[in-house]
Amino acid sequence: MSANETTTAAAPKAAPTPGMRVNGKQWLPPKKAFRPTAGQTSYAKRAAQEAQQAETKKLENEMKAEKEQERQRKIQAIKDKRAAKEEKERYEKMAAKMHAKRVERLKRREKRNTLLKS
Numbered sequence: 001m002s003a004n005e006t007t008t009a010a011a012p013k014a015a016p017t018p019g020m021r022v023n024g025k026q027w028l029p030p031k032k033a034f035r036p037t038a039g040q041t042s043y044a045k046r047a048a049q050e051a052q053q054a055e056t057k058k059l060e061n062e063m064k065a066e067k068e069q070e071r072q073r074k075i076q077a078i079k080d081k082r083a084a085k086e087e088k089e090r091y092e093k094m095a096a097k098m099h100a101k102r103v104e105r106l107k108r109r110e111k112r113n114t115l116l117k118s
Contacts, residue, residue, distance in 0.1 A: 091103065091107070094106070
């Protein structure tokens, strides 16, 4: 009895050979059994994955907001430059028409008015 047990324990069980396919397409890989629960993951694993995705999304949104803010800052700088340039051109036209002291007086008055309005 002990001799039989040692021989069966020593010889590993070989995987069963599948045999011939019925349709004759021996070059195709053998089909596996359909397991509907094979793709399911545990709740803890899903929750961890969703948390990671939420964190990634949050970081992505922060980066997008930062980029948009930088873009808006550049746009505002361009608008301010253009407004300053137009103001300068307007004052030059006024200076060509009027006396220098009168232009200075008008500048001061306009500054006072803008301060009162804002």
